[in-house]
Amino acid sequence: MKPYAIQQIGLEDYPKCSAIWNMQTCPYTQLFIDQIKAGNRDVFILTVDGAYIAACDLVYDNPEYGTIPGRRLYFSRLIVKKGERGNGYGEALSRALLDIAKEKGYSEIALGVDRDNTAAVRLYQKLGFTVYEEAEDADGKFYRMERLL
Numbered sequence: 001m002k003p004y005a006i007q008q009i010g011l012e013d014y015p016k017c018s019a020i021w022n023m024q025t026c027p028y029t030q031l032f033i034d035q036i037k038a039g040n041r042d043v044f045i046l047t048v049d050g051a052y053i054a055a056c057d058l059v060y061d062n063p064e065y066g067t068i069p070g071r072r073l074y075f076s077r078l079i080v081k082k083g084e085r086g087n088g089y090g091e092a093l094s095r096a097l098l099d100i101a102k103e104k105g106y107s108e109i110a111l112g113v114d115r116d117n118t119a120a121v122r123l124y125q126k127l128g129f130t131v132y133e134e135a136e137d138a139d140g141k142f143y144r145m146e147r148l149l
């Protein structure tokens, strides 16, 4: 793992996340932009020498995942650029976001992850998340996981 920096970005820099994931084809990109504008989604990125390597968001109001104002928030869209995975960046960014969420005064955090996404499930277990529900949507079976902060 190379020296890295983690920072929150605003809407003006959000398009640069296309270095990490395909913003053109993702059906949720506009929803995410609307949530950022509404102050309901904060986007954090991990950079190496200024290059975008990983991103992850905190979402404050997501009732489907049981968010509770000021107490429980939602961990969303963790992704590490292909070719940079397995180097510790995903874990580093996740840990930083858990600290940030705690600093903001939250005491619980939740997420959703596809059951067959072994890498992500293992990462979240390593971070101390546990499954509180097994669910299914149009994309398939997934776990709802949670953790105290």
Ligand SMILES: CC(C)(COP(=O)(O)OP(=O)(O)OC[C@H]1O[C@@H](n2cnc3c(N)ncnc32)[C@H](O)[C@@H]1OP(=O)(O)O)[C@@H](O)C(=O)NCCC(=O)NCCS
Binding pocket: 077, 078, 079, 080, 081, 084, 085, 086, 087, 088, 089, 090, 091, 092, 112, 113, 114, 117, 118, 119, 120, 122, 123, 124, 126
């Ligand atoms: C899931 C993801 C974010 C992990 O990030 P990463 O930088 O590759 O992971 P790290 O190198 O920080 O690994 C941290 C831990 O995750 C787990 N892990 C990561 N890759 C794994 C793999 N291929 N198989 C099994 N476990 C894995 C391990 O527990 C690892 O800890 P260890 O090295 O002590 O075993 C990355 O694979 C990714 O971007 N995947 C596509 C997007 C995605 O699925 N995001 C999750 C949405 S819920």
